Amino acid sequence: MTAPYIEVAELLLRLKNCVVLTGAGISAESGIPTFRSKGGLWEKYDPTVYASIEVFRKDPSKYWQIRGDFIRDYDSYEPNAAHRALVELENLGIVRQVITQNIDGLHRKAGSRRVVEIHGSLREIICQQCGRTYLAPNIPEGNPPHCACGGVLKPNTVLFGEQLPPEALEVAIRESSTCRVMLVIGTSAVVYPAAHLPVVAKQHGAKIVEINIETAFPDADHVVLEKAGTAMARILEAITSRRTD
Ligand SMILES: [Zn+2]
Numbered sequence: 001m002t003a004p005y006i007e008v009a010e011l012l013l014r015l016k017n018c019v020v021l022t023g024a025g026i027s028a029e030s031g032i033p034t035f036r037s038k039g040g041l042w043e044k045y046d047p048t049v050y051a052s053i054e055v056f057r058k059d060p061s062k063y064w065q066i067r068g069d070f071i072r073d074y075d076s077y078e079p080n081a082a083h084r085a086l087v088e089l090e091n092l093g094i095v096r097q098v099i100t101q102n103i104d105g106l107h108r109k110a111g112s113r114r115v116v117e118i119h120g121s122l123r124e125i126i127c128q129q130c131g132r133t134y135l136a137p138n139i140p141e142g143n144p145p146h147c148a149c150g151g152v153l154k155p156n157t158v159l160f161g162e163q164l165p166p167e168a169l170e171v172a173i174r175e176s177s178t179c180r181v182m183l184v185i186g187t188s189a190v191v192y193p194a195a196h197l198p199v200v201a202k203q204h205g206a207k208i209v210e211i212n213i214e215t216a217f218p219d220a221d222h223v224v225l226e227k228a229g230t231a232m233a234r235i236l237e238a239i240t241s242r243r244t245d
Pocket residue numbers: 127128129130131132147148149150151
């Protein structure tokens with residue numbers, strides 16, 4: 001019996017043209033705290049209060065208070081083997097686009113060039129008045145921090161009650177409808193729009209590969225039940241050994 005990661009490696013080598021959809025599971029091995037799970041941030045803080053756009057407009061200090069809790073050690077989080085494998089697959093011309101629901105910025109930090117962050121990124125902080133962008137951790141002090149112009153700074157992430165960035169969504173749907181393989185990594189993708197993307201890919205004839213610790217997609221063509229870092233390292237290894245055969 002062929003191991004599932006060998007089958008996936010062969011599929012990727014044959015079809016190439018792969019789009020990747022990632023969620024919290026890919027960052028778990030980097031130690032990124034989760035929001036929704038038990039012991040997660042939203043058990044301690046009600047997100048409808050602390051991370052809603054409505055509250056942010058009235059009192060941005062609430063958001064900045066939990067941001068300190070969440071990403072005090074933000075820059076110490078490092079990409080893991082799964083993020084790095086996706087960079088290699090991009091360099092090999094197999095992965096053409098990463099679409100992520102994560103706001104941790106680890107795909108870019110790893111070196112992926114074609115990344116769409118549909119929920120934004122914690123790394124970028126934008127002035128609500130002049131639009132100047134600050135990159136964490138180089139953010140002015142204060143709660144809330146202010147721009148040099150006096151404007152309030154807001155993370156470039158989608159808060160509760162906020163629209164997803166339309167350009168990012170447009171790219172995500174276009175890429176999903178034109179790929180030949182979609183790798184779905186570390187996400188149960190139950191939330192729109194992520195839930196919609198594998199459906200779009202499948203409707204347009206793509207093969208769906210799910211890599212997760214428990215399966216969530218009844219329609220997946222291949223399922224690798226494994227941690228993202230382990231699975232992606234093995235798939236990459238199988239690909240590189242076949243290329244040099
Ligand atoms: Zn400003």
